[in-house]
Amino acid sequence: MNRKYELVYVVSPDATDDQVTDLHTQVEAIVQRMGGQIEKTENWGRRRLAYEIGRHKEGTYVLELINGSGELMKEIDRRLKVSDLVIRQLVVRVDEVQEVVERTRSKRSESSRRRRIARGLPPDRQPGEGQRGDSDDDRDDRFDLSDL
Amino acid sequence: MNGRKSFGGGGSSTGGGGGRGGRAGQNQQTGKDGQQRRPMFRRRKVCKFCADKIDDINYKDTRLLMPFVPERAKILPRRISGTCALHQRKLRVAILRARQLALIPYTAE
Numbered sequence: 001m002n003r004k005y006e007l008v009y010v011v012s013p014d015a016t017d018d019q020v021t022d023l024h025t026q027v028e029a030i031v032q033r034m035g036g037q038i039e040k041t042e043n044w045g046r047r048r049l050a051y052e053i054g055r056h057k058e059g060t061y062v063l064e065l066i067n068g069s070g071e072l073m074k075e076i077d078r079r080l081k082v083s084d085l086v087i088r089q090l091v092v093r094v095d096e097v098q099e100v101v102e103r104t105r106s107k108r109s110e111s112s113r114r115r116r117i118a119r120g121l122p123p124d125r126q127p128g129e130g131q132r133g134d135s136d137d138d139r140d141d142r143f144d145l146s147d148l
Numbered sequence: 149m150n151g152r153k154s155f156g157g158g159g160s161s162t163g164g165g166g167g168r169g170g171r172a173g174q175n176q177q178t179g180k181d182g183q184q185r186r187p188m189f190r191r192r193k194v195c196k197f198c199a200d201k202i203d204d205i206n207y208k209d210t211r212l213l214m215p216f217v218p219e220r221a222k223i224l225p226r227r228i229s230g231t232c233a234l235h236q237r238k239l240r241v242a243i244l245r246a247r248q249l250a251l252i253p254y255t256a257e
Contacts, residue, residue, distance in 0.1 A: 051250055
């Protein structure tokens with residue numbers, strides 16, 4: 001069973017860069033051993049935490065996109081929990097959500113194309129056209145979130 | 149629609165003419181409790197995610213989520229933000245996840 005997961009973990013700010021990469025290779029080893037693959041790795045670098053975890057105020061965030069089974073993710077989660085360097089981790093399954101998002105997106109573009117053709121317009125939007133422009137006036141009836 | 153009110157922010161109640169009542173500017177209940185209610189125009193609230201066609205409410209996108217957790221870091225209720233039920237549910241999950249990773253605070257100190 002191959003599924004797509006997203007793993008984010010926060011490494012303690014005391015860890016050196018080497019230790020962060022070391023952690024990544026550890027994860028990679030588990031993934032390979034259990035027959036998965038890493039699709040993407042992203043290091044967000046050092047960020048301020050929204051609240052203190054233990055005594056830490058900062059952390060290094062690492063994101064990994066992993067294809068694999070549930071047992072694999074369970075194992076990784078367990079290993080990260082044990083590790084002292086990792087102060088937070090999160091595993092999220094993403095394939096189902098992505099599918100839904102893609103479906104709604106394609107549905108929307110398709111229906112807009114159909115309507116445009118019915119109105120005798122070219123199927124794609126031309127630059128500089130659009131009933132809902134970016135002018136400030138137009139957005140006035142929306143909920144104003146910018147002042148929060 | 150006119151009557152620009154600052155929703156959100158300090159959780160300001162709209163005061164005066166009736167803090168309750170339906171969404172949108174439909175003028176219902178006229179003079180129910182004796183006094184005359186003049187028709188209140190309230191700005192029609194639109195779900196941000198429907199309007200901007202944001203399909204994917206991602207927990208990593210703090211810029212998107214932050215407006216929905218004002219000051220005390222509580223999740224902004226639907227009745228104030230105008231978010232539709234579907235997107236509010238997705239928003240909630242995203243905020244919960246972001247909180248776990250310390251991207252968004254649980255409380256203000």
